[in-house]
Amino acid sequence: MTGIVEAQDLKAYYISRAYGVERTVKAVDGITMSVNEGEIYGIAGESGCGKSTLLKVLLGAQTPPLTVVDGSVKYHFGDEEIDVLALKENGQREIRWKKVSYIPQGSMHVLNPVRRIRDSFHDFITAHRAVSKKESYVMARDYLRDLGLPEKVLAAFPHQLSGGMRQRVTIALATILWPKLIFADEPTTALDVVVQRGVIQLLKEIQQTKGSTVVLITHDLGVHANLADRIAVLYAGKVVEEADTRTILKNPRHPYTQYLIKSLPKLDTRDERVSIPGRPPALDKPPSGCRFHPRCPLAYDKCRTEDPQVVTIEPGHRVACHLVTEEISHAAVASAQH
Amino acid sequence: MTLFKQFVLPRLVQYVIVIFVGVTITFLIPRLSPINPVDQAMSRLQSFQNADPESTLALRNSLQDLYGLNGNILTQYVNFWKRLVQGDLGPSFIAFPQKVTDIISTSIWWTVGLLGTTTVIAWLLGLILGSLSGYFPNRWWSELMDKSLITIYPIPYYILAFILLILFTYYLPIFPLVGGGQGVPRLTLDYIGSVIYHSFLPALSLVIASISFRFIISKALTSTERSSDYVQYAEMAALPKRKILFSYVIRNTMLPQVTDLGLSLGTIFEGALITEVVFGYPGLGTALYNAINSSDYNLIMGITLLSIVGIATASLLIDLSYPLFDPRIRFR
């Protein structure tokens, strides 16, 4: 089965040159992933691990200095295959918002400050559908009503709305044309807990009513636990582990994922939360071998020299770690000997 | 009421202070001149006829009165204000007994016509070209405009005007050397045509000079806007480029742009001194230049006051109209 989004060995670097200093930041470095239709696919990781860059490339929205140096991104809508990285401006206009949409981070000023909300809706709708001003207003009003948002926000300017309402309006603006595929970048960051909950509910509702596929990026594993069907954990531009949400939370295999899970606060215990020692590496000079080895307590010689391959250890569970790979092959050898 | 108290009132107070200071400086500076206008007027009048000492004295007194030079400087200052509020700027010195207000009102239309038109044209063109160039910085036409206007921008206006004059009246004599128009001022097609023909070169020099500044400002503003979240989001949503450029980029740069337009419209009454002198154009600038050369106090003060009031009023109006351009100010 092919996924609705397929990334093959994707490499995207920031290549910049300023006053003779050339610098290459390998923000996405060999990522392969497949998102199934109708699921919520979570991408987790610390700040600076390349999450947002990955999202940009998956959307085909990379602009210099970000350059895709290798790999491919494909969408599958039914039988139609779209080579995202080959799309020109017109091709992008064809699919954006109608088929593929994007929800930006909550704290961003993504709404034009001098336009009323209804005019923003009008702009975004008419960029893809030939409707009149009046029709677009009606569409916006009906949609907001469906989502349970007050329709009086349509007459407001962005600065008159609260942060949470602005984010909900932005989500409505992103999904008004019922896209099959929605990319969301930290949609709940910078919102307070109660508001976050409302935004999560809204996202879930939209996804369930229309069966859209959502690719959700957040550093917040709590949000992933609440929303995602499957989670990919990113570290320094690479996928280190991918599995369904339950497996990731209950049976994480990569030492980094284990740390991430351990660092989550739990209500039933008073154990101290563990935070990961060290900082994520600078992506312009990543460590040799496994990129996590400087921070990994279990690292051994091989980790310092050899980059671990992503290995499927059980159906739907992929890990990139020498230890896990060896354990598996030992087990395989052992079972063969019996 | 709070809007009035917090928003309008401080600006009105500032306006009054500015006008007060401006008027005071205008009053003081010509009085530092070593040339006594009364003496000069006397000697000119006496060159035509010989008068007896008594009538000379009477004449001197009435002239002193007309120029507001009676009494000590404080009395003069008070009287200056008294006349001013009545709209009386006194008689001119070179064109005695013509009133300053009359001289101003004949030359002001030339200046307002020339500067009003060129200011608006240069503002619009500079804004549009600069925004286009800022939004598409890597196109060849964008770089071409950028390079040429950056070269023109720092050139002193006089040099620019002089080069145009050399080129188009001497090497390629397609425009007249001096004047504002030919024939009797009347609303005929001929006369209007002649005015446009005569004003073309001065207008061109003004447009070129101010377009380069507006271009650079617009380009910088646009580059900042381009990286704003809402422009990037609109691009992500594949809104038509034209829509983004006008409703998202340019619309958000309007506040400083309109401020600048207002301020430069306010400076119109200062007259385009250099332009008018270089191209022999019969406006306020030429009047001012002649007035300065002959120490025509009242005329200098009249034109200076006009321009101070013009600029101060323009900036007051701009301040008060901010809420129209930015909804964020409106609701604060």
Add this chain to the structure above:
Amino acid sequence: MSTVRDLLRFSPSFRVGALILLATLVLVVLSFFSPYRPDRNRVVPTNKPPQAKYIMGTNANGQDVFWMLTFAVRDTLIVAGLAVLIGRSIGVTLGMVSGYLGGTWDRVASSIVDSFIVIPRLPLLILIAAILHGEMTLPLLGALIGLLDWAYPSKRYRAQILSLRERDFTHTAVFAGMNTLKVVIEEHLPFVIPFLLADVVSGFLFAIGFEVTLSVLGLSDLQTQSIGTMLYWGNYYNSLLANRLWVLAAPIVASILIVVGFYLVSIGLSSYLDPRTRLARMQVKTEVSEPDEPLTPELQGINA
């Protein structure tokens, strides 16, 4: 020094600008070796077109245009330099008082500045020059231009400082107990200096423009050589109608080159010193960094 080397290598506008200014400097130095005095007439044959002996020709006063140009460039730069020094001293001081002291100081300084801004400068300057007629010297002209060109700069410095005060690092530094002077010098100066440099250049452009304008109108010391007075005498003897373009071309071309040179240098400098590009130069990584979040992810919303 490495800054200059970097700029020369990687900023084309700085390179061209620096080259022009170097040539200007050579002219200034040459003026000290001139075989003729700037105020002497009829030392060479009059009105000769450019030739081997007089590479830029001679003028109607019997002066060698090339050597006069060296004086003109020097004197125009002296006028402009003086104007910039005086104008910026007043402007920076007032702007800093407004920006840092705030409150009543700010209100007083701002209303002085705002009142001064509306006063038309060119007519005022022409008026003063006319009053001083005959006694005007070039240094005095520079001082006058400087005394009239501080209101806009001071407004810009005030805005700049206000925005710096609002930045996060100011608050952080203040909370961390840094004293004000230290904050100003260590945290703000790096942002103010590029601004100051660009502003000094714009001051130069303004002053050169004013010098030319006033001299052309015959209001400066006409016995000295400056770009403006060269044009004045050129016009005085109708060089254009008499087909002696070289007399006018020398000061016109020189003035254009000088101002464009200054401007190009300032463009190169400010884009190099601009904190944003400086970050890009030092640390391209900022491009990829996502919003700073604590290393420990919070389990927000899950139990709410």
